[in-house]
Amino acid sequence: MSGTPNALELRDLRKSFGKTEIIRGVNLKVAPGERVAIIGPNGAGKSTLFNLISGRFAPTSGEVVLHGNRIDGKAPYEINRAGLSRSFQITNIFPKLSVFENLRCGVLWSLGYRYTFLRFLSGLDDANERAETLLKMIKLEKKRDVLATNLTYAEQRALEIGITIAGGASVILLDEPTAGMSRSETSRFISLIKEVTQGKTLLTVEHDMGVVFGLADKIAVVVYGEVIAFDTPEAVRANQRVQEAYLGSHVADAQAQGH
Numbered sequence: 001m002s003g004t005p006n007a008l009e010l011r012d013l014r015k016s017f018g019k020t021e022i023i024r025g026v027n028l029k030v031a032p033g034e035r036v037a038i039i040g041p042n043g044a045g046k047s048t049l050f051n052l053i054s055g056r057f058a059p060t061s062g063e064v065v066l067h068g069n070r071i072d073g074k075a076p077y078e079i080n081r082a083g084l085s086r087s088f089q090i091t092n093i094f095p096k097l098s099v100f101e102n103l104r105c106g107v108l109w110s111l112g113y114r115y116t117f118l119r120f121l122s123g124l125d126d127a128n129e130r131a132e133t134l135l136k137m138i139k140l141e142k143k144r145d146v147l148a149t150n151l152t153y154a155e156q157r158a159l160e161i162g163i164t165i166a167g168g169a170s171v172i173l174l175d176e177p178t179a180g181m182s183r184s185e186t187s188r189f190i191s192l193i194k195e196v197t198q199g200k201t202l203l204t205v206e207h208d209m210g211v212v213f214g215l216a217d218k219i220a221v222v223v224y225g226e227v228i229a230f231d232t233p234e235a236v237r238a239n240q241r242v243q244e245a246y247l248g249s250h251v252a253d254a255q256a257q258g259h
């Protein structure tokens, strides 16, 4: 092997629930710094793929390799410490803590300070500093001391991303990051995601083709548990098989929306 290892690599990954094989031999190589959107019809296996990568499910067979090291079968927290962080939707936010406190929790958790109180105290200054930086990155300085429960929906999603990147992971998984947002919130949010994940490797599961084409360097099309295409947005858009299996109507929608 030569050169830098891929940020993430899936090798003949398979997952069955009972007798049904849901993920059916997925191979994928994601280079460091690449932004990849995973698209596909409902029930194709996109969330399952995310769950396999982030450690929520162990694969039935195959490998998940992060920066050259196998992480399949490891616990989610171990995978997180190894440098991969997944957004857990708004449910991961503490509603009765302020924006700043939420970010600081994210930092401390990622550093493992929850385990010993002495380490916690010595790490607090660093954590405060890092939380201030994150606050600026997600553009919520003015909401610093507002309780998370009182944020708008879009602000909560920004906070969720702040918590996701708090530990400095180099590979970030975002689950439908703009779901439920208005058109204008969505386009602002795409810019924010690009900014805060600059230089990192990003994987998103996404249904909104406007977001996919605005965000992704590459698109992985999952149909019935297999990746049927993995290429640039232009190439995927032009791919006959993808058109037939999935994309035709979605691209027409996105184009009609001016993307």
Ligand SMILES: Nc1ncnc2c1ncn2[C@@H]1O[C@H](COP(=O)(O)OP(=O)(O)OP(=O)(O)O)[C@@H](O)[C@H]1O
Pocket: 017, 022, 040, 041, 042, 043, 044, 045, 046, 047, 048, 049
């Ligand atoms: N824990 C589970 N046990 C049994 N079957 C499951 C489990 N999780 C997912 N499945 C099945 O796996 C298939 C793929 O589901 P998955 O949620 O990964 O699809 P998806 O592409 O993310 O769909 P959507 O776009 O609707 O979110 C579905 O048929 C689903 O019912």
